[in-house]
Amino acid sequence: MRPPTALASDKELSDFLKSVEKRAFKRTVYAVRSDDSALDIVQDAMIRLAEKYADRPAAELPLIFQRILSNATMDWFRREKVRNALMTNLSEFESSEPDGDFDLLEMLQAVEGSLGTESAADAVSRAQILHLIDEQVAELPARQREAFLLRYWEEFDVAETAAVMGCSQGSVKTHCSRAVHALSKSLRAKGIGP
Amino acid sequence: MRAISHTSENHALEARLGLRLAGGLTARAECLPHDVTERLRFAREQALARAREARLASPDGAAVVGMSGAGGLLLGSLSPWLQRAASVLPLLVLLGGLMLIEQWSTRERVLAAAEIDTLLLVDALPPTAYSDPGFAEFLRSEPQP
Numbered sequence: 001m002r003p004p005t006a007l008a009s010d011k012e013l014s015d016f017l018k019s020v021e022k023r024a025f026k027r028t029v030y031a032v033r034s035d036d037s038a039l040d041i042v043q044d045a046m047i048r049l050a051e052k053y054a055d056r057p058a059a060e061l062p063l064i065f066q067r068i069l070s071n072a073t074m075d076w077f078r079r080e081k082v083r084n085a086l087m088t089n090l091s092e093f094e095s096s097e098p099d100g101d102f103d104l105l106e107m108l109q110a111v112e113g114s115l116g117t118e119s120a121a122d123a124v125s126r127a128q129i130l131h132l133i134d135e136q137v138a139e140l141p142a143r144q145r146e147a148f149l150l151r152y153w154e155e156f157d158v159a160e161t162a163a164v165m166g167c168s169q170g171s172v173k174t175h176c177s178r179a180v181h182a183l184s185k186s187l188r189a190k191g192i193g194p
Numbered sequence: 195m196r197a198i199s200h201t202s203e204n205h206a207l208e209a210r211l212g213l214r215l216a217g218g219l220t221a222r223a224e225c226l227p228h229d230v231t232e233r234l235r236f237a238r239e240q241a242l243a244r245a246r247e248a249r250l251a252s253p254d255g256a257a258v259v260g261m262s263g264a265g266g267l268l269l270g271s272l273s274p275w276l277q278r279a280a281s282v283l284p285l286l287v288l289l290g291g292l293m294l295i296e297q298w299s300t301r302e303r304v305l306a307a308a309e310i311d312t313l314l315l316v317d318a319l320p321p322t323a324y325s326d327p328g329f330a331e332f333l334r335s336e337p338q339p
Contacts, residue, residue, distance in 0.1 A: 014242055021234040022223040035230060043237035050245035104204070108211045111218070133218040152212035153219055180208045183215055 008058040016061045017046055020154075024069055027149050030138045031073050041076050045069040066150060066164045107184040110192055129192060136186045140179055143167075147175030148183075 008016070021042065028038035045068045053064050111129070137145060143165070150161040151172065161176075162169045226234075323329050 010242060010246065013245055014238065017238045017241060021238060022226055022231075023220070025226070025230065025234060026219065026223050039230065039233045039237070042234065043240065046237050046241035047244050050241035051248050054245035054248055104207045104211050108207065108214060111211065111214050130218045130222050133215055134222045137215070137219060148212065149216070149219075152209075152216035155213075176212065177205075177208055180212045180215070184211065 008054060008056060008061060012058040013050065013054055013061070016058065016065075017049075020062065020065060021046075023149075023153055024065070027146075027153075028069065028073055030145055030149075031142065032076060033138075037076060041072045042069070044075075045072040048072065062154065063156070063160055063164065066154060066156070070146070070164060104180070104184055107188065107192075111187070132187060132190050132192065133183070136183050136190075139186065140182060144175045144179040144182065147172050148179035151176050 024042045024045065025038055028041050029035060032038055032041065045065065048068050049061070049065050053061070053068075056064065137148070140148065146165055147161060150156050150164055151158070156164065158169045158172050161172045165172065
């Protein structure tokens with residue numbers, strides 16, 4: 001058995017990149033809204049990881065990669081000279097408050113009911129719901145989306161998410177809570193849920 | 195007390211819904227277009243090639259390579275200077291081998307010529323040889339005892 005501090009082998013690095021590449025691509029597409037740019041950014045992040053951190057323990061790779069990907073995305077925004085647009089996006093989410101009247105349990109039951117079905121007709125409905133979720137995640141404010149994706153898609157804990165985002169753990173919790181409420185609200189507006 | 199419990203339940207509910215929605219994203223991500231998955235595969239292979247280059251270029255690279263084989267433990271435990279010297283060893287062996295082959299080949303040529311000379315000297319001289327101007331010249335030039 002390998003000790004937890006053992007260096008990542010070629011296979012471990014390959015397996016890690018393979019496991020994370022699709023999510024990394026989607027996460028970047030949400031941010032930059034361009035498939036080609038997202039692919040360039042993901043490739044850049046992979047190469048940065050391989051060149052500078054391939055000798056790190058395999059267990060450290062997920063956190064390092066997500067930080068590199070965030071930095072590569074920021075670099076892209078700088079290069080594209082859309083920093084002002086980004087700052088506008090960053091300021092958007094600070095004003096929204098979670099809707100206290102919202103019943104998350106009902107939405108959870110509705111989503112679980114819709115995504116857990118298996119008939120042909122339900123499969124179409126399921127695909128539509130997945131498409132809607134994809135759309136609504138893309139519409140989230142940048143920081144809320146980043147917190148949501150890192151916390152629930154990459155399944156980082158609050159501390160790890162805060163480390164990647166460069167903010168406090170309290171901010172992560174707030175961003176995540178707002179993101180889930182915002183998604184729940186927008187999905188309900190699209191006809192999903194009670 | 196009840197308020198704390200309610201907040202805790204709410205957080206748990208948020209987390210469950212968040213994970214369920216993220217599960218939906220995973221299902222979507224599995225259906226990416228072929229050209230995108232191919233570009234991601236290419237990016238991954240590029241990154242792995244760079245990782246290999248970086249490992250070989252690093253000072254510890256030689257030791258890591260040395261450790262990978264069954265007999266590599268010995269090489270990995272040597273000092274960097276000895277490891278560099280060991281890398282020249284195959285070249286020295288090759289040069290030594292070439293020199294031995296050259297020496298053996300020259301010796302074979304000399305032995306073959308000596309054998310021909312011996313056969314000629316012990317063979318009976320044909321009478322027509324005395325009419326050959328070259329042989330007559332050879333007899334005249336032979337040193338007298």
